[in-house]
Amino acid sequence: MLFLDELPEFDRHVLEVLREPLESGRVTISRAASQAEFPARFQLVAAMNPCPCGYYGNPERCRCTPLEVRRYLNKLSGPFLDRIDMHVEVPPVPKEQLLNPRGQQEVGSAEVRQKVDMARDRQQQRGRLNHQLSPQEIQQHCALADADRQLLETALDKLGLSARACHRILRVARTIADLSQSDNIGRSHLLEALSYRRLERLQQALAF
Template sequence: MFCINTQPVAQRAARYRQDVAGQPPAGIAATVEQTGSPGSRGDPIGRQSRPLCHWPHRPFRQPHHSASGPALVGGGSKPQPGEITLAHHGVLFLDELPEFDRKVLEVLREPLESGHIVISRARDRVSFPARFQLVAAMNPCPCGYMGEPSGRCRCTPEQIQRYRNKLSGPLLDRVDLHLTVARESTALNPARQTGDDTASASRRVAEARERQQNRQGCANAFLDLPGLREHCPLEKVDESWLESACERLTLSLRAAHRLLKVARTLADLEQADAIARHHLLEALQYRPAAIT
């Protein structure tokens, strides 16, 4: 938590940077967006990350969708940090993502790439750290019931398109994992639920991160272009296949690089030394085309 006081701007900025500089990295370095009907697990997944806020120095920030640009990224006549800096090395959870002002969301593009935000004023130019894990949730349509077997959705195609157009392509391009979450019939019967338990999943993630640190000294999300070439090589046939897939899906170069990092992470979760075709296929399923 930051203590905002009347110290000079440069002094305050240095204090803020010092406060967050020693925070350990969050568990998974990836951005996630979830789409689901009201009451589905699209919302709880974000809230299940809440224990992060109880870990030492690992913040969990959940600003309201009415938050202004300065509140989210920082600002003011005397620059002060916003939610993205308060979430440094932690989680920033944006619930009801399309309800945020589009101009406010657009300012996230720079820090999602660089890990910091620069606030410029007439006399001051301050850089705040902002290396956070973005988790967002939204409904599939304005009423939230599109695709429900009950046929409760009454939204027109035009209304649905306007709703989704609130999120720009460049912003979605920077989100690594796009998940569509259906309403679960097992919600009232936990015994029918399948999948890894939390402890097993946590252990797999920890082992995967250790592999990444031993191999390249950082998480896959932080690999630059030379790092991608060195640590994410593909067989010639898979490289050609991926190029064709990116052309068919009109993926940007940024999206292709992010896809490759996700595939590398999927391989690490399986303790595989090389990226295989099925890792690429699964990574492709998480791209925005699946929900837009």
């Protein structure tokens, strides 16, 4: 696992170089005389603030101008974001919850593990894990009802998403369906997968 904290603070070139191993699971290093290829299959997890000050969405505290927020988010290119399956917003923990954690209903690790194991089994029975599905296999295993396909097309147009992002959304939707032990991808699975494209929605909202 590769964890990058404060993602937009990394040099843009460094992030762009990650595109190759994220896609292929291999990295090619070229020097004057020779070229070598190394295995580089890893899971990328990254964290960032929504704006330079960190309080975007809280008008009383955020002092960033829309231009500053846009510049900050634009440090992440579309092709780089395409290769990240899920963008999730993590809101601040409310004070009451912070002071009274026992009031919350928590799902234990053992329960989560059991669900994940069951979802992985379903994938292996199809022959491959979802993240390994080729475009042809996606057509076969990630079929959508007609109305849902139209919904996905509209969302792709609205967010300006690529074919690569579309495949990633379908693989995530397939996994959400597997987690709920469902043979077909339903509308709720698709909508949940689309909800994990938060950064593109934010970039879109700030485009001017």
